[in-house]
Amino acid sequence: MAGPAAAWVSTVLRVLFAPGFFASSPVHLALLVGGLSALVCGVVGTFAVLRGQSYAGHALADLSVTGGSASYLASISPLWGFAGMGVLAAGVMDMIGIRRPRGRDLATGIVRGAGLGLAALFLYFDTTSSSTTGAAISILFGSMFTIGTGVVPLAAAFGLPALAVVVVLFRPLLLSSVSAELAAVRGVRVRLAGLACLLAIALAVSLAALTVGAILSTALLVGPAAIALRLTSTPGRATLTAAVVAVAATWLGVVLAYDSFTWPPSHDGWPVSFFVVALIFAGFVAAQFFGGRGRARTERS
Amino acid sequence: MAVKVASRNPAAVSGDGAPGAPGASVLEVDGAGVTLGGRQILTDVRFSIGAGEFVGLIGSNGAGKTTLLRLILGLQQATSGAIRIAGRAGAHGRGMVGYVPQKIQLDADMPVRARDLVALGLDGNRLGLPLPSRRKREAVDGMLAAVDASRFANERVGNLSGGEQQRVMIAHALVSKPRLLLLDEPLANLDIRSAQEIIALLARITREQQVSVLISAHEMNPLLPAMDRIVYLAGGRAASGTTDEVIREDVLSALYGHHVDVLNVHGRVLVIAHAGEGFEVLAGDETAAAAGHADHAPAVIEP
Secondary structure (H helix, E strand, O other): OHHHHHHHHHHHHHHHOOOOOOOOHHHHHHHHHHHHHHHHHHHHHHHHHHOOOHHHHHHHHHHHHHHHHHHHHOOOOHHHHHHHHHHHHHHHHHHHOOOOHHHHHHHHHHHHHHHHHHHHHHHHHHHHOHHHOOHHHHHHHOOHHHOOOOHHHHHHHHHHHHHHHHHHOHHHHHHHHHOHHHHHHOOOOHHHHHHHHHHHHHHHHHHHHHHOOOOOHHHHHHHHHHHHHHHOOOHHHHHHHHHHHHHHHHHHHHHHHHHHHHOOOOOOOOOHHHHHHHHHHHHHHHHHHHOOHHHOOOOOO | OHHHHHHHOHHHOOOOOOOOOOOOOOEEEEEEEEEEOOEEEEEEEEEEEOOOOEEEEEOOOOOOHHHHHHHHHOOOOOOEEEEEEOOEEOHHHHOOEEEEOOOOOOOOOOOOEHHHHHHHHHHOOOOOOOOOOHHHHHHHHHHHHHOOOHHHOOOEHHHOOHHHHHHHHHHHHHOOOOOEEEEOOOOOOOOHHHHHHHHHHHHHHHHHHOOEEEEEEOOOHHHOOOOOEEEEEEOOEEEEEOHHHHOOHHHHHHHHOOOEEEEEEOOEEEEEEEEOOEEEEEEOOHHHHHHHOOOOOHHHHOO
16 A cells, blocks of 8 residues: 555655755755745735735835845845835835825825836946846846845844734734724724834835745735635634745745756746746635635625 | 703703712713814713613714714813713723724625624734633623624624624624723614614613613614613704703704704604705604605705
8 A cells, every 4th residue: 555655655756846956055045035935925914915005015015126226236135125125115104194095095106106216227227237237137036046045044034023013913903904993992003003014014025025026026925815815714814824825835936946947948947936926826716716705695685 | 052051951961960870970071172173073062971871972964973972982182171981081981981983994805703803802902812712702702692693703794784794893892891882873874674673782782781872873763762861963062861851942943053843753853944945854864754754744855
């Protein structure tokens, strides 16, 4: 019994994991930093979606292009640029008035527009300077396999506080997304909690910008959360599910990207971010068809 | 002018010693005034609510109902006067108030079950992850049963009907055992039957849990059978007492500052003002009056 089963498993493993996968140190780093950024994005992203801050998250992702391109000019780790710009933008968005429904879209749109203008300038300098020719691609679409070991502590220093915000403020954030008025009556400092959540979103997006790229980081923030909302009915389970989906998509994306070094056209590998985002999209389509928890009682009168 | 009349008329002033209010008042609004952006929203509003009383806060849109509720909740500062809850001013008393807001933002996508929302009423302001406990589960289950919501306890709130959502919100507000329950227009988007069910439920819970209720509505008729007393707001001024004391032509005319008629049409109360050539219904069930009792109240459908 064990013989054929073991042979089958080893065949699957051999097909799935190309030779050298487990020995490659860029792969180890990609799994570690990619997994951390996915975990943070899944957890924080659930609250971004619950609180209707997906657009704010998207704008913060766009703004990380500005920070990333600036950090290449300054020759520092792009993660500093991604996170620094995100936190700054989150603060400005809060000041302009992200708490009011219409003010929220205005604040987001104004800050996003201004930031992207700067990004155009910085990317122009990056691409015209010979030392940073790869900068644009790496900022926009991520650099999972070229993460340096020095980034690990930095990623942890940005990721863990973002997780802590959601863990500590789980109930106040949930209550204020049901009704800000109700939360205020219960003694929740709604504005402070909202600002903390926005900062956590900025940090999560900056980690995703490093791994799957600034353009695609919204997909990692919003996608797993959207899948989780289709599959589960409680806030706790939705958060856990989103985290699991995000990490699974990222790790499977790393595996497939490593495999793709043997694929056409040029045998130098397809982008990891393509696989991660494609897997999340496929997951969303599947959840839409097979999940349906949210639609269970819509026919009721 | 209206305030003077309202406070001069002994019937319209509900002092602490009002009959049917044993012991100290749960809520005392003592000459509260609010000015917002140079506009006087509330003027010298004074009334009190005794333990276990069911009080309707009646007035048309813009009369100041929401501002008054926000004042009691501490979301709005009084320009003058004072609010005392169970004899205590400020934030101390507010832990004793449960609140059902007019609108909650929960669509079917939100992974929040009825049970989760009620649990948030117990500990929604606490930090850290919610840990399951038997005591908490029993409190939530008991509250859901008390509002007849056990049947849909595990459904997402966004999938429930308006009446079912109101039950869950009432359970959310009551699970922390407040002394006073405030509801902001809870009947606004309900059909007549659901509205009557909610009122009957509130009247029963008021007795069972010994909680006082202040419920705002622009329509007083559905509340008439349940109300112990009424606070009638018009133009930021209030008259309060039993419905017989307040819903009178002299009291309401003084409150509005011009003459109004109070009509009793087939058990429904209509408050009507002369407006140019026609009439304007200030309070009462316009649609029912127009549709069902056209013979008796033809003028109400005139502009």
